[in-house]
Each structure stands twice: as structure tokens, then as C-alpha cells.
Amino acid sequence: MYKKKECIAMLLAGGQGSRLYTLTEKSAKPAVPFGGKYRIIDFPLSNCVHSGIDVVGVLTQYRPLELNEYIGNGQPWGLDLMYGGAMVLPPYQGKTADWYKGTANAIYQNLHFIDRYDPDYVVILSGDHIYKMDYSAMLKEHIKNDAVCSIAVINVSLQEASRFGIMNTDENNRILEFEEKPKHPKSTKASMGIYIFNTDKLKSYLIADEADENSSKDFGKNIIPTMLNAGERMFAYQFDGYWRDVGTIDSLWEANMDLLGEVPEFNLDSDWTIYSRNYTLPPQFIGESAVIDNSIITENCHIESRIENSVLFSSVTVEPGALIRNSILMSGVTVRAGAKVDYAIIDHDTVIGAGAEIGQEKGADGKRPAIAVIGSDLNVPPGMKIGAGEMINEASLEAKFKTVG
Amino acid sequence: MSAAGIIFSNLHEAHITELTKVRTMAAVPFMARYRLVDFPLSNMINSGITNVSVITHYNYHSLMNHIGSGKDWDLARRNGGIQILPPFITAYANNSNSLYSTRLEALCSINHSISNIKDDFIVLCDCDCICNIDIKEILEEHEEKKADLTVVVQKKNVTDEERAKFTIIEADADGHITDAFTNSGMTSGEKHVSLNIMVITRQFMSNMLADTMAHSYKSFTYDIIGRYKGSRNFRIHEFNGHYSAVDSFVGYFNQSMKILRTESIREEIFGNKNRPIFTRIRNSVPTRYKTGCIVRNSFIADGCIIEGTVENSILARNVKIGKNAVVRNSILFRNTTVGEYAELDYVLSDKNATIRDGRHLSGCDALPYFIDKGMNL
Numbered sequence: 001m002y003k004k005k006e007c008i009a010m011l012l013a014g015g016q017g018s019r020l021y022t023l024t025e026k027s028a029k030p031a032v033p034f035g036g037k038y039r040i041i042d043f044p045l046s047n048c049v050h051s052g053i054d055v056v057g058v059l060t061q062y063r064p065l066e067l068n069e070y071i072g073n074g075q076p077w078g079l080d081l082m083y084g085g086a087m088v089l090p091p092y093q094g095k096t097a098d099w100y101k102g103t104a105n106a107i108y109q110n111l112h113f114i115d116r117y118d119p120d121y122v123v124i125l126s127g128d129h130i131y132k133m134d135y136s137a138m139l140k141e142h143i144k145n146d147a148v149c150s151i152a153v154i155n156v157s158l159q160e161a162s163r164f165g166i167m168n169t170d171e172n173n174r175i176l177e178f179e180e181k182p183k184h185p186k187s188t189k190a191s192m193g194i195y196i197f198n199t200d201k202l203k204s205y206l207i208a209d210e211a212d213e214n215s216s217k218d219f220g221k222n223i224i225p226t227m228l229n230a231g232e233r234m235f236a237y238q239f240d241g242y243w244r245d246v247g248t249i250d251s252l253w254e255a256n257m258d259l260l261g262e263v264p265e266f267n268l269d270s271d272w273t274i275y276s277r278n279y280t281l282p283p284q285f286i287g288e289s290a291v292i293d294n295s296i297i298t299e300n301c302h303i304e305s306r307i308e309n310s311v312l313f314s315s316v317t318v319e320p321g322a323l324i325r326n327s328i329l330m331s332g333v334t335v336r337a338g339a340k341v342d343y344a345i346i347d348h349d350t351v352i353g354a355g356a357e358i359g360q361e362k363g364a365d366g367k368r369p370a371i372a373v374i375g376s377d378l379n380v381p382p383g384m385k386i387g388a389g390e391m392i393n394e395a396s397l398e399a400k401f402k403t404v405g
Numbered sequence: 406m407s408a409a410g411i412i413f414s415n416l417h418e419a420h421i422t423e424l425t426k427v428r429t430m431a432a433v434p435f436m437a438r439y440r441l442v443d444f445p446l447s448n449m450i451n452s453g454i455t456n457v458s459v460i461t462h463y464n465y466h467s468l469m470n471h472i473g474s475g476k477d478w479d480l481a482r483r484n485g486g487i488q489i490l491p492p493f494i495t496a497y498a499n500n501s502n503s504l505y506s507t508r509l510e511a512l513c514s515i516n517h518s519i520s521n522i523k524d525d526f527i528v529l530c531d532c533d534c535i536c537n538i539d540i541k542e543i544l545e546e547h548e549e550k551k552a553d554l555t556v557v558v559q560k561k562n563v564t565d566e567e568r569a570k571f572t573i574i575e576a577d578a579d580g581h582i583t584d585a586f587t588n589s590g591m592t593s594g595e596k597h598v599s600l601n602i603m604v605i606t607r608q609f610m611s612n613m614l615a616d617t618m619a620h621s622y623k624s625f626t627y628d629i630i631g632r633y634k635g636s637r638n639f640r641i642h643e644f645n646g647h648y649s650a651v652d653s654f655v656g657y658f659n660q661s662m663k664i665l666r667t668e669s670i671r672e673e674i675f676g677n678k679n680r681p682i683f684t685r686i687r688n689s690v691p692t693r694y695k696t697g698c699i700v701r702n703s704f705i706a707d708g709c710i711i712e713g714t715v716e717n718s719i720l721a722r723n724v725k726i727g728k729n730a731v732v733r734n735s736i737l738f739r740n741t742t743v744g745e746y747a748e749l750d751y752v753l754s755d756k757n758a759t760i761r762d763g764r765h766l767s768g769c770d771a772l773p774y775f776i777d778k779g780m781n782l
Contacts (some may be wrong), residue, residue: 036691037707050671074688075476160533268690279681280477283437283706284453284692286715292700298691298707299438307694 002116003083007139009053010110011044012103013127014061019248022375022393023347027066029247030127033330033348035259035268036298036311039070040246041127042276045077045086050272051135053123055084057113059106061091061099076277089113102217108206114199122202124219130255131192131243132272138237139196146230148201151175151224152194154239164190165220167236175234178224181240192243195219204253242266253345253371256311256328260294275370281314289320303337307343313348322352327359336382343388344372353382360388408526408544408604409485410449411519412442413511414461416531418716423654423775424755430713431459431532433651435740436664437706437721440471441651444537445530445683446478447489451680452540455526456485458518460511462492462504463553467711471685478683490515500567501575508625511619512682516614525612526607531601532758533661536644537682541605543642553609553637554630556582557644565593570652572599572626574641582639585630600648609637647673658753658773661736663714673717687732697728713743728764734768736777752776 017029018268024032030041041058050054056079060067067088073079074086089110091099098105107114107124112121121142123135133152142150153167161182167189168177179185205223209215217220228234242265246252258265268274281300286292291302297303300315305322313331318324322335332349335341338354344359352358358380359372369390374380378397386392392400414431424433431442431596442459442572449457457480461468463767468489472478475487492504492514505511505623512519519527526547538557541677547555558574575584585599605613611631621627630639648669649660664670675682689708694700699714708723713730720726724737727745735752743749744762751768760766764782768774774782 111731262695264693269693269710273688275688278686278688279679280686282671283704283720284681285671286700286703286705288702290701291697292694296691297694311691337630346499 002118005084005117005119007053007121007135008055008057008084008114008117008119009044009048009123009125010057010107010114011041011127011187012106013041013058014064014100014106015126015128017128017247019078020252020378021391022373023247023249023252023345024063025232025246025375025393026063027142028060028064031067031070032252033385034130034245034246034252035256035311036296036313037278038274038276040130041067041070042077042274043130043132044125045071045079045128046272046274046276047131047133047135048123048125049077049275051133051137051139052231054079054131054137055091055117055119056086057110058086058127059089059100059110064088064090071279072277074102076244077275081310084117087113103122103219104124104209104215104220104223105217106207107202108210108217111203111206119199122197122199123145124197126193128245128247129192129243130246130266131239132188132270132274133194133239133243135194135196138194138239142196142235145173145235146199147196147235147311149224149227149234150196150237150340152192152239153189153244154192154238155188158185158188161188161190165224169236173236173238175228175236178220180220189238191220192239195224196237201227204219243248248376249345249371249373253328253343257309257326258313259296259311260309261343273285279314296359319354325361330376343369344374344386346374347376349376350374350378352378353384355383356380357385359386406526406544406548408452408454408528408540409522409524409525410445410528410530411512411515412445412449412457412459413508413531414442414459414465415463416511417533417651418510419653421654421657423753423777424657427463427464427755427778428467429464429532430651431461432465432471433533433657434721436661437704437719439533439682439684440468441535442468442471443682444535445532446480447680447682448534448536448538448540448682449528450480451537452476452528452544454540455480455482456516456522456524458490459487459532459659460490460515462511465489465491473685477703482741484509488518490518493517501615507623509622512610513614513618514619516618519610519614521575522607525607527605527607529601529603529605531650534600534602534648535650535664535674536646536648537601537677537680538602538644538646538648539680540602540604541757543602546642547604547640548761550640551638552604552640553606553633554568554582554639555604556585556630556639557600557602558641559600559648560595561598563593563596563598568593571596572601573597574599574630576641580640580642582630582634582641584634585626587626597643600644601650602644615626635666642713654753654775655772658736659770661719662717662734662770664779665702665717671704687722698726713745736773749774755779758782 012031015029017024079086244255244338284301287304291306304320306323319337321338330348336354342359360369375393418425435735454681474481480487692709695712706722712728713726721739741754757779758776
């Protein structure tokens with residue numbers, strides 16, 4: 001059923017995440033696991049719930065099965081509601097509709113969904129980032145500024161700034177200029193891809209953009225610049241917390257490592273609970289020969305060996321004499337006796353055979369080796385060596401096995 | 406064949422007053438992340454029973470809090486699902502409100518609810534039945550043998566001291582119950598003891614309850630099994646898996662430690678993929694093992710932060726173990742905080758307890774040191 005809502009969220013979750021290689025071979029980027037028991041999309045969804053937003057349209061496109069199944073009726077986030085809740089919005093066939101051609105087109109194709117709730121404001125989110133943020137504070141600011149559009153920004157270093165969309169603002173945070181990946185950035189305020197729009201303006205710009213054949217139907221490339229050119233009141237909303245794009249193997253690994261340490265850079269443990277679809281699994285069992293140092297471990301793991309600086313998801317089994325260091329082991333991974341895993345990401349339900357060596361130790365030069373990535377549901381044979389930075393999926397494992405004999 | 410379930414939440418609370426002072430037996434925490442009611446509930450769900458009543462009479466706040474809508478057990482359903490049945494107390498009863506004290510009285514007190522059950526069979530289970538049992542198999546046998554009552558039993562060597570704790574069931578070679586007694590002068594030795602899990606045919610149940618009310622019967626063992634055993638088809642079903650009930654505080658402690666120590670029991674109870682033990686989902690963060698921690702042979706829930714040493718222990722959610730603290734042979738309930746350099750050996754701490762820096766507390770296997778809920782030592 002529908003009733004008027006002040007604000008609803010549209011979550012763009014169609015991204016392929018091609019730079020995550022084998023990790024997104026079978027599922028979309030927002031469904032990529034993070035931090036022991038979460039998936040990337042848990043962060044924006046939980047943020048919505050804590051921000052009082054109870055209508056979330058989740059726009060899917062690439063490999064949606066796992067993501068659709070994961071979101072289900074929204075129950076894990078308390079978003080299974082009579083009036084609202086989480087709704088998966090896949091592309092559909094209609095007279096004019098088609099695949100989502102860009103972020104703006106994806107929202108355009110779902111304007112009828114937005115209309116049902118007659119919201120005053122729409123928050124546009126992406127399912128690519130790890131952060132905890134109160135969207136209601138941003139909305140308050142948006143209303144106070146009498147803005148048409150607010151864009152969340154985070155300060156990045158000047159060197160990094162050329163990788164982001166950069167907002168140049170006046171002293172009141174009103175956006176004067178937007179530059180996509182500028183060679184010579186004039187500010188360090190990087191767009192986080194989080195927008196709040198007044199619904200009526202959003203609709204009119206989306207409709208106009210749709211009619212423009214030269215547009216690539218993208219918020220950053222088209223909608224935002226067009227609105228700025230038209231002189232609309234647009235404001236930057238400064239965010240100071242932890243925020244990471246986990247679109248690459250390196251950034252995904254680094255963000256996981258941010259959960260470790262004496263005082264973790266990103267603390268999951270707070271009143272701002274990140275909800276996720278958890279199954280009831282027994283507690284973790286730490287065995288006789290386990291030695292654990294600076295790691296996070298979760299339900300149903302059975303640990304019998306040395307674990308250092310690592311993130312272990314549920315139901316991971318590590319047999320005696322194995323060594324896990326600086327690595328991320330996803331759900332259901334088994335590491336057999338004597339295997340060594342260092343600087344690696346191992347996707348779910350893969351078995352690392354006895355004595356196999358994955359990744360590489362940190363060398364004498366102190367430089368971190370490239371992260372080795374092993375895909376899901378694989379059987380890495382005993383004794384096999386997989387070097388730093390190698391990306392292993394079913395095909396490449398088979399090829400490797402043949403050459404090794 | 407369809408069955409409904411009834412779980413008794415309060416029957417044995419006097420056995421373990423330390424933990425039931427503030428909560429009903431069903432809500433007593435167990436093995437780091439569970440509460441006792443999770444075991445009978447999960448056994449019922451895993452056997453296809455999706456209409457379950459939990460009958461309780463006091464201290465049931467933590468039970469209601471735990472169960473919520475029943476979502477986490479897949480028991481938030483249009484047809485059936487879970488309902489908690491607190492006492493039916495009315496202001497206009499001329500002081501005739503009374504709380505049940507026996508199983509039979511408990512059933513009579515929810516007669517109005519039982520009379521709405523449409524299923525052919527009713528499974529009765531106490532809340533302290535720690536096991537992973539296939540009730541479907543028992544139901545099938547019950548139906549096949551056209552039984553009115555099937556009592557699940559286990560062979561046990563009953564000593565003289567223990568005799569009072571058990572209901573002993575005697576049966577012939579064919580499985581027909583010939584006698585049932587508690588605390589009798591019969592010689593001790595290997596006996597079939599009731600596991601307090603039973604299947605009753607609904608029709609017999611309603612006759613039995615009508616008779617009970619008409620004659621003010623009190624005891625299931627004497628008045629029902631004893632009086633009807635000749636005329637009705639009462640049977641036993643032997644269960645050979647791991648089973649433990651909570652018979653005392655020390656018993657609770659030792660049962661927990663036994664499960665912790667024995668991989669085959671952990672595997673039997675928690676390792677069956679098709680028969681999981683369900684519990685409330687709390688979205689705790691993964692447990693953090695900080696540099697300097699030493700952890701061995703322990704069963705640990707999510708949300709803990711461990712900096713010290715933990716050996717042979719069971720840690721519930723959000724337990725914090727400070728630097729250089731040593732915890733051995735202990736069971737720490739949710740939100741227990743152990744300060745730096747504190748040492749615990751054979752300790753059971755209830756929820757929200759705080760053990761300050763440098764405290765040394767020690768019990769022994771025959772008498773673990775108990776720290777009350779919320780205490781600050």
C-alpha cells in the first residue's frame with residue numbers, strides 16, 4: 001500500500017564491479033561480501049533504516065539473482081513493511097522501457113515507483129561504498145539551505161582528487177562548479193555519489209535528460225552539470241566519517257584491513273548497527289592449536305591454526321598447521337593442513353588443499369605484495385602454488401593444473 | 406499427518422534458581438548464543454511443526470523479548486506460527502485465579518487454546534531438552550502403531566541419589582508402557598527415563614483433559630499414565646543421541662562444559678545442516694581477537710573483543726576480555742566485561758556482569774563461582 005512519505009531512497013545496485021574480477025563473476029558488486037558477515041549493500045540499507053527512511057527502491061541490473069535473493073522482502077533490515085519497505089526494481093520491458101542505460105535513466109524508468117509515495121525528497125544512493133551516514137542530517141541541511149539538490153562530499157587528498165568528481169563551492173557550501181576527474185583540481189571535496197533531490201525538480205530534469213539524445217543518462221555526467229548550468233540551488237554536504245569505495249581488489253582488501261588493529265580505522269561495533277541477512281549458525285570454535293592475532297572471526301568458524309591480520313567470514317575451517325595472514329576468507333572456505341595463505345582474498349566455499357601456497361609474504365623491501373584472488377567454489381589442489389596478484393577462477397585453475405601436471 | 410507443539414517454559418525452574426530468578430527457564434542462556442527454548446523449538450521446526458505454543462506463568466519478559474514475532478525461527482506465520490501463553494488471569498474470577506504447578510495443570514490452564522488445535526497430534530516438550538532429535542520419526546511411529554501416547558525415553562544408569570530427578574518408564578519388549586513412576590523405592594540400575602518429550606493424539610488429549618478437570622487430577626505420571634495404561638495404547642520411543650536436561654546449577658555448568666569438550670556432541674547438536682538450531686538474530690559484529698590474545702578450546706559468540714587469555718570457556722555475545730586477563734573453565738553470559746589482569750577460573754557470570762581490573766575469582770568443577778546479573782565486582 002502507498003501513503004505519502006517525506007523522503008524515499010533509490011539505491012543504484014546495478015553495478016557490475018568489473019575491477020573486482022572473479023569476485024563479481026557470478027554476482028553484482030553490491031552483493032560482494034565485506035567485513036566478516038556483511039555485503040556492501042548492507043551499509044546503505046542500514047543507513048536508510050537508521051535515518052528513518054523506510055521506502056528503498058533497489059535498482060538491479062547486472063547478475064541480479066544473488067542480490068535479489070539477498071534482499072528478498074527486506075526482512076533482515078526491518079524493511080518488510082505494509083506501507084513501504086525494500087523493493088527490488090529490475091529493468092523491464094514496456095513500450096519505451098529497456099535496460100537501464102545509465103544511472104539517470106534507471107531512476108527515470110522508475111519514476112512511477114517514486115510517484116506512488118509522493119515524496120517531497122528523493123535520496124539517490126549507490127551500493128558501492130562502505131560507510132555509516134545519517135541521511136536525515138543531510139536532509140535537514142538540504143531543507144535548511146532551501147536547496148534543490150544536495151550532494152554529499154568528503155575531503156580527499158589533492159593527489160587523489162583527480163580520481164573523483166570534485167565540487168567547487170562558495171563559503172556557504174553552495175556548489176559553483178562540478179568537475180569530473182579534473183587534472184588540476186581546485187578543491188578536495190569529492191562527490192560520494194549520494195544525492196538528495198526535491199522530487200519535482202528531479203523529475204523535470206530526468207524527463208528533459210531522457211529526451212536529449214546526446215546525453216549518456218548519467219547523474220554525474222549529465223544531470224548535475226545541467227542543473228548547475230541552469231543556476232539551481234545546489235549544495236555540498238560535508239561528511240567527515242569513514243567512507244571507502246571498494247570497487248577494486250586493493251581497495252576492498254584495504255577496507256577489510258581497516259576493521260583490524262588496536263583501534264580500527266572503521267569500527268563496526270556501535271549503536272549504528274549494520275544489519276545483514278544472517279542465518280543462525282553456531283558460535284565459533286577456537287581449537288587447541290589455534291593462535292590468533294589481530295583478526296576478526298565470526299559464527300561457525302573452526303580454527304585450529306595460526307591466523308594473523310585476517311578477516312574470516314562464517315563457517316571457515318582452518319586445519320592444524322595452516323597459516324593465514326593478511327587475508328580475507330569468505331564464507332565456507334576450508335584451508336587444509338599445512339597450507340599457507342598470505343595477502344589473498346579467497347571467495348566463498350573454496351577449498352585450499354593441504355600444503356598449497358596462496359599469495360606471497362611481504363618481501364624484504366617492505367612492499368606489500370599484490371593480492372592473490374581465488375574465486376568461489378573451487379578446489380585448489382594440494383601443494384599448488386598461486387603467486388602474488390594472481391586471479392584464479394574455474395578456467396584459470398584448470399589451465400594452471402594442466403601446466404603443473 | 407500434522408502436529409502442533411506445546412513447550413512448557415517453567416516446570417523445572419526450582420532446579421536452577423541462580424539463573425531463573427530473573428527469567429523463565431525457557432530463556433536461560435546456553436552455549437554462547439542460544440536460550441534453552443531454542444532446542445525444543447528448533448526440533449519442532451525441523452520436524453515440520455509450525456504451530457507452537459509456549460506456556461509460561463512468570464518471569465517471561467526475556468522469553469517474549471527473545472521470541473519476538475517468531476521471525477527468526479520462521480514462525481511468524483498466518484497459519485499457526487508461535488504463540489506465548491501466559492496465565493489467563495481475570496479481574497472477575499473471585500480470587501479463583503491460580504497458577505499451575507504441574508504439567509497436567511499447565512495443560513488444563515490452556516485448554517481453551519488446545520481446543521482450537523486442528524492437528525491430529527500434539528507434541529509436548531519441556532524447555533530444557535538439549536538435544537537434536539527427529540520428532541517426525543517419532544510422529545510417524547506413533548501414527549503407525551496407532552498409539553495414544555508416545556513417551557521419548559533414554560536408557561540411563563539411575564543411581565539412588567538421582568532417582569528423584571527422573572520419571573522412570575517401564576515397557577514390555579514390544580514398547581508398550583507397563584508402568585511409570587517417580588522417586589519410588591524401586592531399586593536403582595539401568596532404566597528407561599522419560600526425556601520429557603511426548604507425542605499425544607489430539608483426541609486422547611481432549612478426553613484426558615476433560616477427565617482431569619472432572620477429577621482434579623494433578624500428576625501426568627500417576628493420574629494419566631498410571632490410570633490409563635491398561636486401557637490405552639501408551640508406548641515408548643528410545644532416543645540414543647546426546648540429551649541433557651538442566652537438573653541443577655552445577656549440572657548446567659557441567660553439561661555445558663561437556664558439550665564444549667566433546668566434538669562429536671557439538672557436531673551432533675550444531676553440525677547438522679538440515680537440522681539447525683535456530684535462535685534470535687542480533688546482528689552482532691564479528692568477534693575481534695586483538696594482538697596479545699591467547700584463545701584455546703573455546704566456544705565464542707559474535708560481538709566479543711578479546712585481548713587476554715581464554716581457555717576452555719564459553720563466551721556469549723559482546724563479552725570483553727581485557728589485556729592480560731585470564732579466563733579458564735568459565736561461562737560468561739552476554740555483555741560480561743572482564744578487566745585487565747583479572748583472573749577467572751570456574752566462574753559463571755550472568756548477563757551484564759563486570760569483573761574489575763585485577764580481581765581473582767575462582768570456583769571449582771563441583772561448585773562454580775556464580776556472579777549475579779548486572780553485578781559489579
